[in-house]
Amino acid sequence: MRPSGHACIKRSAAWYAAIRAAARIWHPITGTPLPTLAPLHQGSTASPSVGDADDACRAYSRRSSRHRVSLACRPPTPRHMSDAQLPRLFTRERHLLALLDALGGDVGNLDFQKLLFLYCQDLSSAQTYTETSALYDFVPYQYGAFSFTSYADRRRSVGRSILAEHDQRWILTGLGRRIVSKYGLESPPAFVHLYGDLRGNDLIAKTYRDFPYFATRSSIADSVLHNDPETLQRIASIRPKRRHPGLFTIGYQNRSLERFLNDLIRASVTLLCDVRRNAISRKYGFSKSTLSRACQGVGIRYEHLPELGIASSQRRGVKNEADLAHLFRTYRKQSLPRQSSALQRIQRWLDTGESVALTCYESDPYHCHRHCAAEALGDTTSLLKSGDAPPQRRCGSWPSDVTHL
Numbered sequence: 001m002r003p004s005g006h007a008c009i010k011r012s013a014a015w016y017a018a019i020r021a022a023a024r025i026w027h028p029i030t031g032t033p034l035p036t037l038a039p040l041h042q043g044s045t046a047s048p049s050v051g052d053a054d055d056a057c058r059a060y061s062r063r064s065s066r067h068r069v070s071l072a073c074r075p076p077t078p079r080h081m082s083d084a085q086l087p088r089l090f091t092r093e094r095h096l097l098a099l100l101d102a103l104g105g106d107v108g109n110l111d112f113q114k115l116l117f118l119y120c121q122d123l124s125s126a127q128t129y130t131e132t133s134a135l136y137d138f139v140p141y142q143y144g145a146f147s148f149t150s151y152a153d154r155r156r157s158v159g160r161s162i163l164a165e166h167d168q169r170w171i172l173t174g175l176g177r178r179i180v181s182k183y184g185l186e187s188p189p190a191f192v193h194l195y196g197d198l199r200g201n202d203l204i205a206k207t208y209r210d211f212p213y214f215a216t217r218s219s220i221a222d223s224v225l226h227n228d229p230e231t232l233q234r235i236a237s238i239r240p241k242r243r244h245p246g247l248f249t250i251g252y253q254n255r256s257l258e259r260f261l262n263d264l265i266r267a268s269v270t271l272l273c274d275v276r277r278n279a280i281s282r283k284y285g286f287s288k289s290t291l292s293r294a295c296q297g298v299g300i301r302y303e304h305l306p307e308l309g310i311a312s313s314q315r316r317g318v319k320n321e322a323d324l325a326h327l328f329r330t331y332r333k334q335s336l337p338r339q340s341s342a343l344q345r346i347q348r349w350l351d352t353g354e355s356v357a358l359t360c361y362e363s364d365p366y367h368c369h370r371h372c373a374a375e376a377l378g379d380t381t382s383l384l385k386s387g388d389a390p391p392q393r394r395c396g397s398w399p400s401d402v403t404h405l
Contacts, residue, residue, distance in 0.1 A: 086179055087160050091134035093153050095119070097162070097176055098185035102192045105172035110143060112170045114203050115195060117145040121211065122191050137258035138214060139298055140265070144207055144221075145214040148257050148294055152284050205231075213238055217298065243268045245350050247377060248357035249370045250405040255363075257285025261298050263405050264357060271301040271354040273346060275370050276361070277309025286361075301354075305342045309360075310335070310369050324367065331369050336376050343376055350377075357405065365404040374402040 089097070099119050100107065107115065120135045138145040154170065157163040162179060164171035172180075179185075198206060201224050208215040208224065209231050215221050216239040225231050248269055252260050264272060272295050279288035292302040310331060318324050336343070349356050362368035 086175075086182055087162065089179070089183075090153070092136055092149075093157070094183055094185050095123070095135065096150065096153065097157075097172065097180050100170055100172050101177060101180045101185070103196060105177065107170050108199075109168055109170065111199050111203060113146060113150070114144065114207050115198075116147065116150060117207060117211075117214070118195055119191055122188070137256045137262070139258045139261045140214045140217040141297060142217065142219050144204060144218050145211065148285060148290075208235065216240065240265055240268050242270070243355060245353050246355045246403060247350065247374060247401075248355065248403045248405055249365050249368075249374050250357050250359050251361055251363045251365065251368060251370075252281075252283070252286050252359065253361050253363040257291075257294055260285070261294060261300070264295075264300055265298060267355070267357070267403070267405055269300060269355050269357045271303060271349055271356045273349075273356055273358050274302070274304040274360075275308040275358050275373055276304075277306050277311055279304050279306070281361070303349075305345070307339050307342050308336075308369075308373050328369060328372055332372050332376070336372065343373070346377055371402075371404070378402075 096116060099116060100112065103112075103115065116136060117138050120138070123135055136147040136150050138147045140146075154163060157176070158165045160175075161173055162176040164173050195203070195206075204220070204224050205228070208218070208221060209228070212231065212235045215235045218224075218235075221232065221235060248267055250260070250263060255263070272291075274288070274291070279291070281287050285291060285294060288304060295302040310327070314327065314330075318327055346356060346358075358370045358374055360368045360370045365371040365374075
């Protein structure tokens with residue numbers, strides 16, 4: 001017998017309640033519950049109608065369909081990954097994970113940075129290891145040797161659940177240990193035996209004594225080495241000295257961020273002038289914001305003069321040396337004469353005692369427009385606007401030649 005209308009409404013209401021309970025869908029990424037369906041009658045205690053229940057069923061069906069699509073697109077969770085689905089790693093990342101695993105999988109920030117530094121130096125000096133370019137580079141920083149790239153890799157590993165998210169420690173997750181095991185990664189037993197238990201000031205002092213260059217910007221060297229005046233004197237003697245103002249150029253092709261900064265530090269560059277039209281890069285460390293912060297961290301001022309750059313549209317047709325030569329002739333004759341204010345700005349930096357490096361991408365300065373800008377600075381008089389006087393250059397205050405790093 002067909003149920004009465006009232007019974008049908010009650011059945012639909014019960015069906016709707018069951019649907020509401022089942023409709024609590026979990027977010028596929030965060031694992032948090034998504035909001036449930038809205039109440040039938042906000043602020044009302046009235047019983048739901050058959051139409052209300054039908055609407056709820058249709059809404060649930062649409063949500064379930066979207067949820068099934070999201071699940072189909074969702075990457076496998078770390079627990080359900082097959083070996084073939086494990087994240088691919090750079091060689092340097094494999095070394096980092098192997099070291100962290102060998103040290104117990106949980107090490108404080110400062111200790112791990114120093115141990116990673118010693119580990120990379122140890123591998124670099126090993127005659128049997130030839131892939132030194134695949135290791136981390138370091139710069140002298142506030143507490144000694146520091147790798148910006150290692151922290152960029154750390155952020156990526158946290159996002160892939162290889163490392164746990166923690167502000168003060170490097171912690172290997174279950175997935176991280178599985179990756180170490182799968183790739184057969186292990187640190188040299190001799191290294192772990194020598195340095196595995198070294199921590200705190202003893203570890204920092206070890207890096208300062210063995211590699212004093214990396215302590216030249218340390219703010220804690222005096223306290224860590226208070227009983228070792230000989231090492232403090234060595235650090236002071238190799239600290240890069242401020243030289244006479246000079247003009248340099250440098251390209252970041254084939255350089256890590258740390259190698260790039262070390263070359264600037266060793267040349268006593270005080271100001272990095274970015275002459276790219278668009279200061280962005282797919283290579284880590286060389287987009288404007290990251291490069292600016294890194295320079296500030298090692299005591300180098302960063303400035304960007306996009307007006308001295310060449311638009312990418314003008315470079316698209318360059319296919320050979322002849323095209324490149326034509327591009328640079330056009331740049332010298334048409335672009336640079338209109339940028340006298342930018343050139344004068346660089347000139348003023350030099351006149352006030354700065355050592356300035358012009359930077360762009362190419363490692364060969366003669367394949368880059370920066371050499372044209374550098375040469376123009378040697379003859380700014382011809383590029384000044386009519387009626388402007390050339391800047392007064394102190395006799396012998398900076399050399400007229402350009403050093404390409």
